[in-house]
Amino acid sequence: MREYRNARQNKRAQQHSVSRFQPAAKVARRPQAVDLKAIARKAMLKYAFEPTFPPAVMAKVNSLDGSLPQRAGSQVRDMRGLLWSSIDNIDTEDLDQIEYCERAHDGEILIRVAIADVDAYVPKGSVLDMHARINTTSVYTGIETFPMLPDRLSKNLSSLPPGKDRLAMVVEFSVLQKGNVHMGKIYPALVRNKAKLVYEPVGAWLEGKGPMPKAIGDTQGLQAQVRLQDEASIRLGKYRAKEGALELETLEARAVIKNDQVLGLYVAEDDRAKRIIENFMIGANGIMSGFLESAGIPTIQRVVRTPKYWREIVEFADARGFRLPAFANAIALSKFLDREKIADPERFPDLSLAIVKLLGPGEYVMYDKRKPLGHFCLAVTSYTHATAPNRRYPDLIIQRLLKAALKRMPSPYGKSELMEASAWCTDRERAAKRVERFMTKAEAAVLLAGKIGQIFDAIITGASEKGVYARLLDPPVEGKIIRQAKRIKIGQKVKVRLANLDPKNGFVDFELAGNRPE
Template sequence: MDAADLHRIATEAMRARGLLPAFSPQALAEADSLRSAALPRGDDVRDLRGLTWFSIDNDDTRDLDQLSVAEPLGGGAVRLRVAIADVDVMVARGGAIDGHAAANTTSVYTAAGTFPMLPELLSTDLSSLHEGRERLAVVVEMAVQTDGTVSAADLYRAAVLNHARLTYDAVAGWLDGVAAAPAALAAVPQLEDQLRLHDALAQRLQQWRQRRGALHVKTSEARPVFEDGRLVDLRAEEKNRAKELIADVMIAANGATARFLAERGLPSLRRFLKAPRRWDRLVQLAARHGVTLPAAPDAAALDGFLAERRRVDPAGFADLSLAVVKMLGSGEYAAAAAGEAGQGHFGLAVNDYAHSTAPNRRFPDLVTQRLVKAALAGQGSPYDAEALAGIARHCTLQEDNANKVERQVLKAAAAFLLNGRIGEVFDAIVTGASAKGTFVRITRPTVEGRVVVGFEGLDVGDAARVRLVRVDAGQSFIDFERVR
């Protein structure tokens, strides 16, 4: 199987799930017209190009959505600025590009490649915060205290410049003391100080959330490995210190954005995660390890259990994390009226949370950016309550469809890799158990498949030995039987 085979499977899966795999000629023409367009600057745009902005992302990421910079304040506090690409200035509401983005609502990242929400001329070029390129941005400025509290925040427009494009693995290796410093640290003055300040600041922010019950889990995702255009492996890519650094900073920015809109009297799109429906199963899972969780969902108690298991069984913590994540379920979007408190996010232990930091690849973030810019201009909401509610429902639906496409293509790739391994036995963990079937995840390659024989009595979080009995790359089938 080569990349072209996978791309065909991905394209068919996109269409089957109601997602658009390609842009219309009108959308591409709109994008092309922006090549030489003069973007409106306005008197309200601050010139912050001289600050030591930097980005950290995956090695192959080209749609850079955010930069950050920090500086010490008195008494141990820190001023943190997060610059978010001003995508709205290029994507006219109601235009062809906006229509495509509103239909898909997200970029779809498959083993066959990315199906971007915006034309690549924008998302990976004109609206991407590339190193050395002047860009317009919406800046979230926060004062973070020594205990991780965000005591004050403001939002405004600015011109920014990315002085260093860094990667997760390089930064994490350096912070952990197992790799040399990234070359940019020697080339960009004050960059090393910025990274160390960000690392300390992120730990403050994370600890503040963990005191409130934020869950600290170890997750990974499989990424395809090609050699000479042929798929040869699916390798697990885990969280690291640099990824957590960026995640903590962005969570803070998303919370500050939600509160800003509430304070300005505008409605918003919120991201929330309900208390887990399968809390009883989490209670059972903890009891296996001699830990008693309360009968009602309690994030702090669950995180305490996770922290203890990380300490006593680091080798098994990834499987435990996977089981917990599966039982937590998926986040959703909801519209919050002006002045209305948002629903909380159980996993992050935050309220008033709005996705805002990735407008190149998520439509809710683009909508939120338009709401923020309306607030800054002293205007009313560009979306009424009914429109926002409809957007929230559609974004939740399409996110689920995108996830299904990603899983289907990943399974097709894994089925190809497993084609010659029928009859082989694997260690697995149960990731799903319902009327739709019982599913397990194996490693090497990292993928999920269905247990078609012997699934009785299995539940999420159980360890199992399974034998591979059938694969079909074209249909994305991977079937196992339980080995007792």
């Protein structure tokens, strides 16, 4: 518990020691060299992250001989013979989970999710653990990734790369034909990833828009395996939607960077491959949360509280001709979102963003059976984060709790420590998102260098007392409208002129180009 307090104190000290970013200033029209890596590290320090690993951490990592940690052999199942695979981004190396499905009786599909056993390398209280609990999350800035754990662990020893034997915690559950889930099993296992697949080509293939990915064609049985995973995912998704899970679609632009140069921005689109992983992870997280809850073990849950701005959501929907009930109701809100997506798919991401802001952020809390909070957006009562222990500290905590519960050993965490950890991890997650958003703006400003004065098509993404924001249609850069018109609304199409850029301070400013919003 002391460590979390020390981390907060260090955070305050660093925030005072690092100068605040200065207000935006007009920059010269001639593009100037910008050191994005230096900007990223400055942003990390501003938000009290440690951007580098101390010598003691690196010494410990370098001392590891690369062999599998010792585990009680009789308890570890050898599941290397199953056709495990991963689906992730093309450049992802910190592979936290792999998946495998098989058909079962009565039309059920048995899903297994193997999660990297990070705790085996990062035991509680070790020098690696003490540092991981400071940042609590990997931070992705585009120009540079600041991992929670050193690369030799997160991208190698505690990752699940193809062709390597690895220890894992397996979560097993069945999906019925209607999409509901039967409580399954959790156990340690020895696994081997047979193929590393990539979202976009797998998604295009499943949707009939592209050829079969080479990795699938080269691996015997993998075509049928991925299609079975897709079938299970569709079942899960339909059931979640029926229960009131919200289908929100926000656009998050990411920089395309090569040799430290910003080449463009892209927005990753949803596809069936991404939904496989999303639905499987939601299922696995729910199983693990329910297991700890039913065992009566103090644990951390991931929650989105019942919206306190529900009245504003009701008014938002009413302005669009849809009546929501006076009290928060996820199923009703889900129906409104479905209608809006069908009616205007182009503007739906910006409508989604407005709803997300009114719903409020997710957070980590210690579970209290007297006051269960649940996850409003997912329409579930028991949920946690436990499928990415290389990248998120709460997931590592849950992994340790599960191990103790399975061995019927005392919990490694007391209630007070879990409360401290929940608050600190929530704080760090929000800070990480601020760093990532800031760097997206900085990288966008670099991309637009030399284009001040040019006119772009845009769409209004935010309108409040804090200001009006717009996103260019191409490239998908978001910025503030510094001289704005009245009666402007989210989703309106406008033409804007690029007015100011300040990469060092993450500012992109527009002004309306003399037109009336559509």
